[in-house]
Amino acid sequence: MKVLVAVKRVVDYNVKVRAKADGSDVDLNNVKMAINPFCEIAVEEAVRLKEAGVATEVVAVSIGDKSCQEQIRTALALGADRGIQVETEGSVEPLVVAKLLKGVVEKEQPQLVILGKQSIDGDNNQTGQMLGALTGMAQGTFASEVAVDGDKVNVTREIDGGLQTVGLNLPAIVTTDLRLNEPRYASLPNIMKAKKKPLDVFTPADLGVEVTSHLTTLKVEPPAERQAGIKVESVADLVDKLKNEAKVI
């Protein structure tokens, strides 16, 4: 069984991001970048499926400029077998990502596609679902457990009321939640081996996709700074402040 995992290059979760002075975007100059944590969980799950003898090949795909090859290499160091970069410029919105991934799915014909449920930069939580709609594949989102059983996969999902298990026919799409697994770290020998694994580069045109933009970013600004707390004299005071100052009741 072939597994396709998508990895996105994002600002490292430890970095406190800053808006650019002109408010056009987040300042990415000289900022540490990493694999999106949810994508890292996706890679780990795919590698575990391979180690368990369920998957035979794990292909890691990323969409972006040349720098995203770094994240593909990291996925390869974590155990993926080969990589695919779809070369794009600038930021690409979820619908385009889903269309490009559909192109890769058609080329690669994986039985399982594992993606992070969302990326920590855009926080959109759309790509997996859109890919499901575009390909017609079954989807199990927010997975906390994935069990392949013959030509089916049982996905336990984290939902508001607790856990829900859905049985999907393969090929299927899974998006990962935080508790699915704990990703490993790339060992030094595996980092070196990853350099020798194949990495193919496609353009959107190779996949028959035209990159268009439907969204315009108007402004990026930092959240308001947190004000110092105060002590209130009485419950009545508190209610008054919540009502008239914070205007939340």
Add this chain to the structure above:
Amino acid sequence: MTRRLLNERDIRFLLYELFDTESLLQRERYRDHSTETFQQILNTAQSLAEEYFENHNVKGDQEQPTFDGESITMIPETKRAWDAFAEAGFLCAQYNYDEGGIQLPEIVLRTAISYFCAANIATTGYTLLSIAAANLIREFASDPLKDRFLPPLCEGRFSGAMAMTEPNQGSALADITTTAFPTGDGMFRLVGNKIFISGGEHTLTENIVYLTLARIKGAPAGAKGISLFLCSKYHVEDDGSLAQRNDIKLSGLIHKMGYRNTTSTALAFGEEEGAVGYLIGEANQGLKYMFHMMNEVRIAVGAGAVALAYQGWNMSLNYARERPQGRLPSNKDPSSEQVMIVEHADVRRMLLAQKSIAEGGMALCMLASTLFEDSKTASESGQREEAQLLLDLLTPVVKSWPSRYGVASNDLAIQVLGGAGYTSEYPLEQYYRDQRLNPIHEGVEAIHALDLLGRKMRNGTAFRILLDRITATIRRSRELEETVGLSAQLERHVELLKTISDSLLAKLDRDIDLGLANASLYLDVFGRTVVAWLWLEQATTAALGLQRTPLGEADHSFYRGKIQAAHYYLYWELPQIEWQSGLLRELNPICFDMRNEWF
């Protein structure tokens, strides 16, 4: 803005802007690497350090290892950290591919290890000792010994320790008394006691390898009669399996002020039949081999001291940026908001002093790594020899300067926090206690001072190489507006170092006791000058960085900070050598003439 381990921007600056680490990729040995693999390796180091080492830095201090007379107990996090370090491949990263390594350049390996030191110096201690022991065995032991002991050391199944110090012989190694009796089959039985053996016993690995100094029965007195032996806690069969226990017993653990999760042991060799030992290399050459390990560990001590200084600085900086207290002298309005303490000039002084020590020390240690690298892998033999000479000259400084000023730096970190810094609520008092070991172990400061003035400086070529490099920096920095003043300041003080070095060396042998009496002062003058050079080098690189366009706001601040710290070091710290040189020049005898009975 909150800093956790070291400072990635500074690490990138040092690796790729100050030192041209990328140029190593042109060397045949590193053909398979790229700056990308270097970064991935540093990412792995940082992640493992944060998850497996930082988590028990405090706990390992509060619940230090205990010994009940039978066995040792340690917090379980220590072994998990050891295993994570070993499984990732850091124990043998610098070795050839066919030895299980990945041919990692020294500077990348040492930078990676700095993350572990910053997270938890005491637990990292076991890994440093083991790497150094394996390196010694790889360099000097016979093939059968290598085959038997190197693979398990690389995999982390065994660990290494060096057994040198004895109850009556610490700094004076030449007088050790542990005796090795030949058994006729090429092996020896060792009898004697060792003390302060770091990592001499623990629960991390299935076996421990001791590189042990002893005197073969009948060997000449002094340093010329010392041999080096490999002993192991458990005997190892030809097929690699473990056999019965060797006659090496833990007599007790020593409880320390800091570095508490690194066991410090008293070991009894040969209380019964004698501890089996294998001779490494030739008889009576032991100290020479041991210095191979010691020099490596000395540089590692300097790097550990830098990591502790760095962490103290990071924490006190984070605190100063978030802690409101008081108002500026110009503000008399008590109803106005308090300022963060970083707004107070004296707090900035203390932060700047720490920055100059942490980043200056990091540059010094990375310089040592590049020299070590060049001594092994530079293409021309002349370059290799030059690097080795300069490394030998600077090793006492690389060990001592960060250790001495690391203590001063951690002291300032406590001061920034005030009362809070003195409590165990913050890790600063622990850093201070941990740091306090560094001027002591692997040769107390005075030993390195004697080594520098009494031995290393006698090689005029090495000093000349250093001066040439400093002169090259002075020339380059003279061309830039930002650094022209700094350049002149360093030049004046380097002249001073030259003059007093010549004058001291000329007088040294007239009365060697008096000549070496002020060696520690000389070590300090020398160390300050070398670090001032590296600060000028950093300021020059930063000044060039400022000229790049486009330049982000964060980079602009970073480069300005470098230039400001260079000014601090060259105008506040370096001029101390003026009065120090005065004392040295006249062979000032005040301490020397003091008599025991006058105390």
